[in-house]
Amino acid sequence: MIIYSWGNIWSCRRERNFKVVIKFAARADLHHLGEFLQGRQADAPQEALQVLDIVLRELPTQRFCPVGRSFYSPNLGRRQQLGEGLESWRGFYQSIRPTQMGLSLNIGKKFDSFCNGGVLKMWVIWSIAASF
Secondary structure (H helix, E strand, O other), rough: EEEEEEOOOOEEEEEOOOOOOOOOOOOOOOHHHHHHHOOOOOOHHHHHHHHHHHHHHHHHHOOEEEEEEEEEOOOOOOEEEEEOOOEEEEEEEEEEEOOOEEEEEEEEEEEEEEEEEHHHHHHHHHHHHOOO
């Protein structure tokens, strides 16, 4: 059993091995995005926007805790204690959106609840002790 730490949050997982195969899926055609931005194409190319969204998410995925399409951190402002082992973390959502003026970066604040690190530590200790 391996115990991982992320800030004050602890998780306990069994060690598993995975085989990973990386294959070329498709080449993104950004030509249509250029046509859209120059006003020569009416509809925004969804595939190109999806590629930009993926690239835009790369750095926050490394620095913050990704949950769905949002990113959270206990260090993005003050944590709020919610009681019963929960606390509220601040986070943000981001996406690329087509507009009449071109592309816009949509960013929104978010809040979500997470297990308090102290309570989770006690649960891990209890789980390990119970397995003996």
